Structures are given as C-alpha cells and as structure tokens.
Amino acid sequence: MKLKNVAAVSAIALVTAIALSSCSSPSSPATTAPTKSAAPTVDLSTLSGTITSGGSSAQANAEAAWTAAFTSVATGVTINYDKSQGSGGGVTNWTGGSYDFAGTDSALNPAQVTAAATTCGAGGGLDLPVYLSGVAIIFNLPGVSKLNLDSKTIASIFNKTITKWNDPAIAALNKGVTLPADSITPVVRADGSGTTANFTTYLSETQPSIWTYPVSTAWPVTGESGQQGGSGVVSTVAAGKDTIGYADQSSVGTATQASIQQGTSGSTFVKYSASGATKAFQQGATTASNGTSGDLTQKFDVTKITSGYPIPLLSYAVVCTTFKDATQAKLTAAYLGFIDSANGQAVAAKNAGAAPLPAAILADVATSLKLVK
Amino acid sequence: MSATPADTPVQISNTANRPGAPKGSARTARTRSRPGDLVFKGLSTGAASLIMAILAGVALFLIIKALPAITANWTTNPQLTTGVTQGHSSFWSYVAPLIWGTVFVSAIGLLIGAPIAIGIALFISHYAPRRVAGVLSYIVDLLAAVPSIVFGLWGIFVIRPFLLPLTGWLNHHLGWIPFFSGQASATGSTVLAGAVVLAVMVIPIITAISREIFLQTPRLHEEAALAMGATKWEMIRLAVFPYARSGMVSAILLGLGRALGETMAIALIVSPSLIFSLKILTDGQNSQTVAANAALNFPDANDLQRDALIGTGLVLFIITFAVNLIARLIVARTGPGAKGAKAKRRIQQLPPSDPSSVLLADAEAGPLHLRTSEGS
Numbered sequence: 001m002k003l004k005n006v007a008a009v010s011a012i013a014l015v016t017a018i019a020l021s022s023c024s025s026p027s028s029p030a031t032t033a034p035t036k037s038a039a040p041t042v043d044l045s046t047l048s049g050t051i052t053s054g055g056s057s058a059q060a061n062a063e064a065a066w067t068a069a070f071t072s073v074a075t076g077v078t079i080n081y082d083k084s085q086g087s088g089g090g091v092t093n094w095t096g097g098s099y100d101f102a103g104t105d106s107a108l109n110p111a112q113v114t115a116a117a118t119t120c121g122a123g124g125g126l127d128l129p130v131y132l133s134g135v136a137i138i139f140n141l142p143g144v145s146k147l148n149l150d151s152k153t154i155a156s157i158f159n160k161t162i163t164k165w166n167d168p169a170i171a172a173l174n175k176g177v178t179l180p181a182d183s184i185t186p187v188v189r190a191d192g193s194g195t196t197a198n199f200t201t202y203l204s205e206t207q208p209s210i211w212t213y214p215v216s217t218a219w220p221v222t223g224e225s226g227q228q229g230g231s232g233v234v235s236t237v238a239a240g241k242d243t244i245g246y247a248d249q250s251s252v253g254t255a256t257q258a259s260i261q262q263g264t265s266g267s268t269f270v271k272y273s274a275s276g277a278t279k280a281f282q283q284g285a286t287t288a289s290n291g292t293s294g295d296l297t298q299k300f301d302v303t304k305i306t307s308g309y310p311i312p313l314l315s316y317a318v319v320c321t322t323f324k325d326a327t328q329a330k331l332t333a334a335y336l337g338f339i340d341s342a343n344g345q346a347v348a349a350k351n352a353g354a355a356p357l358p359a360a361i362l363a364d365v366a367t368s369l370k371l372v373k
Numbered sequence: 374m375s376a377t378p379a380d381t382p383v384q385i386s387n388t389a390n391r392p393g394a395p396k397g398s399a400r401t402a403r404t405r406s407r408p409g410d411l412v413f414k415g416l417s418t419g420a421a422s423l424i425m426a427i428l429a430g431v432a433l434f435l436i437i438k439a440l441p442a443i444t445a446n447w448t449t450n451p452q453l454t455t456g457v458t459q460g461h462s463s464f465w466s467y468v469a470p471l472i473w474g475t476v477f478v479s480a481i482g483l484l485i486g487a488p489i490a491i492g493i494a495l496f497i498s499h500y501a502p503r504r505v506a507g508v509l510s511y512i513v514d515l516l517a518a519v520p521s522i523v524f525g526l527w528g529i530f531v532i533r534p535f536l537l538p539l540t541g542w543l544n545h546h547l548g549w550i551p552f553f554s555g556q557a558s559a560t561g562s563t564v565l566a567g568a569v570v571l572a573v574m575v576i577p578i579i580t581a582i583s584r585e586i587f588l589q590t591p592r593l594h595e596e597a598a599l600a601m602g603a604t605k606w607e608m609i610r611l612a613v614f615p616y617a618r619s620g621m622v623s624a625i626l627l628g629l630g631r632a633l634g635e636t637m638a639i640a641l642i643v644s645p646s647l648i649f650s651l652k653i654l655t656d657g658q659n660s661q662t663v664a665a666n667a668a669l670n671f672p673d674a675n676d677l678q679r680d681a682l683i684g685t686g687l688v689l690f691i692i693t694f695a696v697n698l699i700a701r702l703i704v705a706r707t708g709p710g711a712k713g714a715k716a717k718r719r720i721q722q723l724p725p726s727d728p729s730s731v732l733l734a735d736a737e738a739g740p741l742h743l744r745t746s747e748g749s
Contacts, residue, residue, distance in 0.1 A: 057672075086672025088456075092679070111451060111675075185559040185656060190645050192457050192673025217673050218457040223657030225560045225644040228669055232529075232641065239534060240560040 044338075048076030049331045055090020055103035057083040057229075058194055058248045059131045059315045063103065065351035066339050079335065087194050088217070094318060095119050100332045101319040103130070105194020106217065107297040108318060113290050116320070123321030124292035126372070128365050130339050131315035131348065132281055132355040134272040135199045138237050138255040139244040141165060141180065148173040148269040150261035151206035151310070157244060158186050158203065159211060159221055165242060173261075173269075180242065187237050187245035190226030192217040195248045198313040205302045206264065206310075248313060249277075250353050260310050264303070272309050277355030280308030287364065294321065294368035296361070312355075321371045333372040340365040432690065439684030442677055452677035457670040468685045470647045474660030475689060478564055478639065479632035481653060482571030487625050489572070490579035497580075498587035499609060510584060517577035525641035528570040533561030533642065540565065540654045555655040562644035564653040564660065570638045575628035582627065586620030587613055619704050626700035633664075633693050640665035663689040 053063075060083035067079040081103070085093060090102035095115040107127040108116060116125030137154060139147055149157075153169050156162040162169060166179040189196050196219050203211040213220035225243075227233045230251035237245040238255050247255075249272045259269035270276055281298075283306060288299035298314055305312070317336055323329035338344045345356035443464045447453050453461075461467040493513060497506045537558070544557035594612040603611060614621075645661035652658045667682040674682060 084672065088673040088675055088678075089671070092676060183556070183559070187560065190640075191669035194673075214455075214459070216456055216459060218459060218670070220459070222646050222648070225558070225562050225656035226646075227562065227644065228640050235529065236560050236562065239530075242559055 044070070044074040044334060045076075047074045047331055047334060049327065050078040050080065051100050051332055051335055052080050053090075053099050053101045053103065053317075054080075054082030054085040054093060055099075056087045056105045056131075056194055056315050058105055058133065058250065058313065059083070059103040061250050061352035062131050062348040062354050065347050066335075066344055068351075069344070069347045070335055070338050074334070077331065077335070086192065088192065091318060094125075100323075100328060101317045101336065103315060103317055105313070105315045106197050107316055108290060110290075113292065116292075116318070120320030121322040123371065124295075125318050125320050126292060126295050126368055127290065127297045127316045127318055128336060128340065128368060129296060129298055129314055129357060129361055130317045130336070132277050132357050133313045133315075133353070134249045134277045134280075134309045134355070135195055135202070135246050135311040135313050136249045136252045136272045137244065137246055137258040137260060137311075138234060138252055139258055140237050140240055140256065141242060144177055144179065145256060146174075146177070147256075147258040148261065149258045151203070151264065152210060154260070155203045155207040155211040157184055158188070158224075158246075159213070160186070160223065161210070182242040185240060185243045186224045187233050187240070187243050188219040188221070188224050188226055189230070189233060190219070190228050193230075194315065195230060195246065195313060199246050199311060201300065202302050202311045205300075246311075262308075262310060263306050268307075270309055274349055274353070274355040276309030277312050278308070278358060280305045280310065280312040281314070281355070281361070282358050283308055284312065285314070285361075287361075292321075294371045296364055296368055298361075319372060322373055326373060329373050333369045336372075337366065337369050340369075432687075435683060435687040435690055438680050439687045440680075442680035442684045445677060450677065452675050453681065455675075456678060457674060458678050458681055464681060464684055467647070467681065468663075468688050470649050471661055471663045471666055471685055472688060472692065473649050474645075474647075475633055475662040475664070475692070477651070477660050478567055478643070478662050479571065479629055479635075481564065481568035482575060482632045483625060483629055485568055486572030486575045486628065487579055490576040490624075490628070491583050491621060493576065493580045494583035494587055495609065495613075497584050499605070499613065510581075513577050513580045515577075516573070517581070521574065521635060522637045522641075524570050524574055525638040528566060528638055528642040532569055533566050536563070536566050536569065537561050544654050551651045552653050555652040555658050557654050558644075558656040560644070560656055562642060562656055562659070564643060567639050567643040567659075568653070570642060571632045571635055574635060574638065575631050578631055579621075579624045579628045582624035583617065583621050586617040586624070590616045619706075623700045623704045626696055626703070629696055630693055630700075633689065633696065635662075636664035636668045640668045645669070 060081065063079075063081040063083070067081065071077055071079060082090075083103075087102075087104040087106060090099065091104050091108065091112055093099045094102035095112065095118075097119055108125060113124065119125070137149060141147065147170075149170070150173060153162060153167075153173065156169065163183055164181060165184055166181045171177075171179055194217065197215060197217045200211070200213065200215045200220065204213065204215055219226065225236065225240075227236045227245075230247040233245045233247045234251055234253060234255050237243045237247075244258075252272075257271045259271050262268045262270055280302075284300050284302055284304045285298040286301070288297050289295040290297050297316075300312065300314065302310060302312070317339070319332060319336060320329075323332070339348075340357065340362050342356070342359070342362065345354070345362070348354035349356050442453075445453060445464075447458065447461050447463050447467070453459075458467060493509070497510050497513075501509060540561065540563060541557050543553045544555070547553045590613045594616065595608055598608040598612045599605075639662050643659050643661070643665065644656050645659055645665065646657060647661055647666075648658060650658045650660045663685045667686060671679060671682055
C-alpha cells in the first residue's frame with residue numbers, strides 16, 4: 001500500500017513533467033520519430049507486443065519520451081517502465097526474470113553479474129549506456145545568485161568541514177560576492193539513489209584526501225538534512241535559507257545552480273549543460289567490461305574531464321543476451337536500438353533535458369545489441 | 374460493552390420470541406435451526422478464520438523473508454556492506470535505532486494529538502449544540518479519510534515553514550532541555566514537524582472512539598453529579614472521565630498503532646538518521662522510523678537489504694501487536710464491565726444511579742416531605 005503511494009506520487013510527477021515538457025517545446029516527440037535511422041534492419045511498424053521494464057527514476061522522464069516516440073511509429077508496441085522500483089529494484093526484478101530490461105544508475109556489480117548469468121544463460125547480461133545527464137549543485141542564499149565552487153570546497157561543505165558561508169575557501173572563489181556569516185545547511189538524499197552514487201564518485205575521485213567516505217548509493221555522512229527524492233532535495237533547498245544540495249539535473253527546475261570549476265585548478269566555472277555532459281563523457285569515460293562479451297560498463301575518471309561538465313551522471317539499460325522468446329528479444333533490441341540512436345538521444349535531450357551520448361558509444365551499443373537474441 | 378448476556382436467546386425472525394416473551398418458547402426455538410442460520414454462521418465463522426489465516430500468513434512471510442538478513446554476517450556479506458546497510462555490525466544494531474525512532478516520534482505525536490482529540494470529543498459529546506456536534510464529528514471523521522501522502526505533502530509545504538520560527542525560539546530559549554537542544558533546523562525537516570503531522574493523523578481515530586465512549590456515560594451519573602451542585606467541568610471529571618478512562622486509553626493506543634505504522638508523511642517530512650536521539654528540532658539528528666526507512670530505501674536495496682528491511686518490518690509488526698495487546702488488557706482490566714476494585718470505588722464517589730438503589734436510598738432517608746421540613 002505505502003509503496004503504491006510512492007508510485008502514485010511518481011506518476012503525478014511524471015505526468016506533470018510530460019505536461020511541462022510539452023509546454024516548453026511545442027513540437028511533440030513524434031516530430032523526431034525514428035523513421036529511418038533507428039534500426040535499419042527492422043521495420044518498426046511491423047512490431048507488436050509489450051516490453052516490461054523498470055528501474056532508475058533518473059531515466060524515467062527520458063523513458064517516457066522514448067516510449068512516446070517509439071510507439072508513435074511502432075504502433076503495435078506497448079512499453080511499460082516502472083520508475084517506482086529504483087535502480088536496485090529494477091535489477092532485482094530483471095534478474096528475477098520479470099523484466100525485459102532494467103534501467104539502473106550503476107552498472108551491474110559482481111554479484112548481479114553472477115545472478116544475470118543464471119537468468120540469461122551463458123551469454124550473461126549487458127550493461128548498455130542509455131542516459132547521460134549531470135548532477136547539479138543547487139543552493140539558496142538570499143542575495144547571492146551566482147556562486148563558484150571547486151571540488152575541494154564542495155567536498156568540504158558536504159563533509160561538514162566548512163560550516164559557514166563566509167568561509168575563506170568559498171570567499172576566495174567568489175571575489176566581489178558578499179557572503180553571509182550564516183551556517184551552511186547541506187541537503188542530501190535520504191533514500192538510496194544513483195545520483196548519490198555519481199556524486200560521491202565525483203567527490204572521492206577528485207578529493208580522496210578530503211572525501212574519505214566510500215562511493216555509495218546511500219548518503220554516507222550523518223547529521224545533514226536528508227530528503228526523499230531529487231524533487232524533495234530541490235524543494236527543500238529552494239524553500240530553505242542558506243541551503244546547498246545536489247540533484248539530478250532533470251529535477252532541478254528553477255533552483256539556482258552553482259558553477260563548478262573545470263578540472264582541479266583554473267578559473268573556468270560552468271553550470272550544467274547538455275553539451276558539457278557529452279564532452280565530459282568523451283573525456284572521462286572508458287569502456288571497462290565486466291567480463292561479459294559485449295558489455296559496455298563505463299568507467300568514469302572525472303579527473304580527466306578538463307572542459308566538460310565536471311559531475312556527469314550515466315544511467316544504463318541492462319538486458320539479457322539470450323531471451324527465452326526470440327520475438328521478445330527482437331522487440332527489446334529494437335527499442336534499445338532506438339534509444340541509443342542519434343534520434344533517440346535527441347528525443348531525450350529535447351524532452352527530458354538529457355545530454356546526447358557521443359556517436360562512438362552509440363556505435364558500440366549497436367554492435368552489442370546484435371548479441372541480443 | 375454489550376448489555377445483552379450471551380446466553381439470552383434473541384430471535385428476530387420469530388415474533389413470539391422477542392425479549393420479554395415467555396422463556397419456554399425461546400428455548401424450543403433455539404434448538405430449531407434453519408438453513409439461513411447455518412449459512413450465515415458458516416460465513417461469519419469463515420470470515421473470522423480468514424483474518425486469522427491472513428495474519429498468520431503475514432507473520433510467516435515476514436519471518437521467512439527476514440531470516441536470511443537476521444542470520445547473515447553483517448560485517449562480511451558483500452550485499453550488506455554497501456549502501457543502506459553499510460556500517461552496521463548486525464541486524465540488531467541496524468534495527469535498534471529504528472525501533473527507538475518509531476516509538477519516540479509516535480509518542481511525541483500522541484503527546485500533541487491525544488489531548489486535542491479528547492478535547493474535540495468532549496466538545497462534541499457534551500458542549501456543542503446538537504447541530505454543530507453533528508457537523509463537527511462528520512468533519513473529524515472525514516479527516517481520517519485523507520491519504521497519508523496528502524498529509525506528507527501538506528507537512529512539507531505548510532507545516533515545515535510554519536514551525537520554523539517556533540523551532541528557532543524553542544532552541545534559543547529552551548535549548549537546555551535535551552529535546553530542544555542541538556543545531557536548530559534551517560529546513561524544517563524536524564521530528565517536531567513530523568510529530569505535528571502525525572498528531573493530525575491520529576486525531577480522528579482518538580476523537581471518534583472517545584466521542585462514542587463519552588456519549589455512553591450513564592445519564593444518571595451525569596445528572597447525579599449536576600444535582601449535587603457540580604459544575605459542568607466537575608461533572609465531566611467526576612462522571613464522564615472515570616467511566617470513559619479505559620475507553621480513552623484504548624483509543625489512544627489505537628492511535629498509537631496508527632502512528633507507529635505511518636510511512637509516507639514521515640518519509641517525506643523528517644530528515645532521517647539512524648541514531649538514538651532525543652532531539653526534535655534538528656536537521657541531522659532526527660531518529661528515523663521503521664516504516665519511513667523501509668519506504669525510503671526499498672527501491673534501491675539489493676535482495677539481502679530488502680530482506681533486512683522486511684526484518685525491520687517484522688520487528689514493527691511485533692511492536693504493533695504488543696501495543697494492541699496492551700490496549701486489550703487495559704480495556705479488559707479497567708473497562709466499565711470489569712469487576713475491579715478500582716471501578717467500584719470510583720462509582721461509590723457518586724450517588725447510586727440505577728433506579729432501584731435510588732429508590733432504596735430514598736426509602737431509607739424517609740419520606741420526602743419529612744426530609745425537607747427537617748432540613749429547613
């Protein structure tokens with residue numbers, strides 16, 4: 001019952017998000033529909049069936065856009081993506097055999113790889129990057145609309161070593177800005193989240209000596225204001241005073257974003273942009289297969305990001321190489337092929353604020369999808 | 374509560390066997406059973422056993438699912454050393470602060486809610502004009518139908534900012550009291566905010582039950598108290614409260630049951646930590662509750678972590694069960710029907726209320742006209 005409530009709220013949020021996105025961009029997803037380039041070998045209009053999937057809520061807006069665009073051509077197909085499951089729940093349902101694919105913000109861990117081999121047979125399961133975005137740092141400081149931060153101050157604020165807004169370390173990055181002498185209230189995620197995992201990856205890779213906590217989906221520092229969901233963090237930061245928080249870019253809305261230093265020194269500070277996230281992927285991500293042939297797990301080295309947005313967020317679709325039902329395999333591969341096409345990425349960029357994945361990785365995904373049978 | 378003794382045969386279908394009819398015919402009617410009776414008896418027996426089966430099924434499910442997590446090694450198992458269960462040496466060290474938080478937050482919610490609820494019930498039953506009472510009790514009942522997610526969102530957008538000034542004031546002036554100590558919250562995601570919303574949620578339950586009990590206070594008790602010159606408040610204190618005490622206790626414990634299991638409102642409002650804390654005004658030192666913790670972490674948990682969360686649910690199940698059991702025991706021991714010494718003494722504070730003993734007392738005191746003339 002109670003979990004249903006989460007789903008209900010999520011559903012409302014999703015509907016609102018779609019409504020908002022259709023307001024801001026008058027052209028519907030259908031205008032960029034996957035007619036030609038998506039999967040040249042498959043005529044989408046001949047497909048029919050139902051794809052059952054779920055997982056990461058970060059992907060949800062993009063999944064909604066992809067579903068709308070895909071089913072506008074493949075009219076016989078129904079796609080269900082349940083975002084109330086979260087990444088962990090999505091993978092659990094997928095290894096349990098009830099999902100055709102799962103959306104997850106972190107690639108399969110060794111235990112899940114083993115479980116996937118049991119479910120999917122010898123070919124195992126594949127991690128395919130589908131959704132690229134960024135973690136934004138948002139703040140609410142009366143009278144301050146522009147704030148520069150580097151990884152060192154961010155790590156120190158979130159591990160509670162810097163507690164006042166007028167700390168010399170912050171002041172040094174924001175010359176000419178009058179910072180109040182008030183206490184900083186960091187706002188974090190109370191629920192387990194891929195956003196937290198991506199953010200703690202950034203902190204521990206850039207500042208290993210200051211950020212000594214492990215990379216984790218659960219926020220590791222106690223004594224901070226924990227809120228449910230990215231939207232909970234955003235609304236609390238916006239409603240509070242002297243607050244700072246982190247959230248998946250897709251849920252930030254109109255909250256004030258801090259600009260983050262590129263690299264570990266220098267004077268270039270950037271806010272999230274789709275092109276910045278794509279650049280970050282090109283510079284920082286390398287394929288680090290988990291051992292399964294065709295697997296495209298990405299290892300992000302954020303220290304290598306010199307000109308992109310410094311805190312990228314990557315989300316995967318995980319899918320079996322061998323389906324019990326070949327028709328279902330063809331259907332799922334066609335949908336994932338559409339997602340990881342230039343068109344599919346453009347649909348997500350337009351309707352969900354995602355960053356398009358670079359062409360090179362899209363080609364790799366197309367190759368891997370040939371293994372799905 | 375029912376005044377009808379169990380062994381009195383009551384047969385509505387047979388007009389000759391209404392209460393008060395000759396006893397002999399009632400006895401013969403009891404032996405004669407009809408198909409309709411059998412069917413209805415079977416259905417109601419089935420319903421009664423079904424609820425037992427469901428309860429047993431839930432308990433069994435919780436135990437089976439929780440066992441792997443309870444018996445697992447929390448320091449070495451790779452599934453438990455990451456994410457939400459990270460840094461706990463055993464299941465018990467994980468669940469203990471959650472239990473504390475659940476009981477603590479619920480208790481504060483009751484502390485705020487119960488007096489208000491009883492006040493409302495008293496107003497409806499004894500003070501309000503009949504028409505106002507009807508509307509008011511309808512509105513309070515309506516409050517019980519509001520989904521908890523609505524209360525949660527209301528808590529986020531209304532109660533949190535509303536309580537911020539009070540939070541700062543309490544922390545500044547009464548910070549030496551452990552409850553109000555610590556770094557005052559800047560966001561409002563405090564135990565206090567959660568407890569206020571919980572209080573609103575338990576009010577309809579406590580009000581509805583207390584109201585019914587207050588209305589059942591024997592009219593003669595009340596009139597006797599008033600006749601002795603008691604004011605309305607004294608009458609309520611002498612006649613209504615003693616009679617309704619056990620009912621109020623069970624109403625409050627039922628409210629506690631509601632508060633213990635409340636999930637979404639707490640998950641949305643309170644900023645949680647898995648600690649033993651008395652503080653109710655901070656952002657980072659709020660004790661987390663079992664249900665909210667499960668709701669927050671279930672989506673991103675792996676298999677064993679889900680088992681662990683179900684395990685915390687099992688402990689909550691046991692606590693809720695215990696609370697209800699205690700409520701039953703209290704009702705059974707001090708209820709109006711109980712033959713406890715306490716209950717007797719309480720009634721003796723008042724003039725006898727049943728007609729026969731009133732008449733007896735009058736007879737003992739002598740004829741009315743004699744008494745009045747002697748008195749003057």
